[in-house]
Amino acid sequence: MTPVIVFVAIALAIALAIVLVSRAARSRDGVDSFRRQIDALSPEARRPTIDQVHRAGSANDDEADGADEAEDTGGSVADGADPEDGAHGA
Numbered sequence: 001m002t003p004v005i006v007f008v009a010i011a012l013a014i015a016l017a018i019v020l021v022s023r024a025a026r027s028r029d030g031v032d033s034f035r036r037q038i039d040a041l042s043p044e045a046r047r048p049t050i051d052q053v054h055r056a057g058s059a060n061d062d063e064a065d066g067a068d069e070a071e072d073t074g075g076s077v078a079d080g081a082d083p084e085d086g087a088h089g090a
Contacts, residue, residue: 039045
């Protein structure tokens with residue numbers, strides 16, 4: 001009966017070691033995940049997305065400007081307001 005007890009004790013020790021190693025790996029993964037999220041917030045990581053939005057916005061502005069020029073009756077902007085800043089002479 002002694003060999004059975006030794007076998008069970010070894011099996012429990014191995015199971016405990018596996019549980020401890022898996023918990024340690026998960027806690028490191030959580031830290032790595034947090035670091036990746038923080039890095040994704042950095043200006044360098046956001047730059048490609050911001051550039052893409054600016055390119056899409058300028059393409060839409062160019063299309064809208066072409067439509068506005070076709071409808072424009074030659075009037076000027078009142079009170080010297082810049083049409084780019086959204087102020088419309090008010």
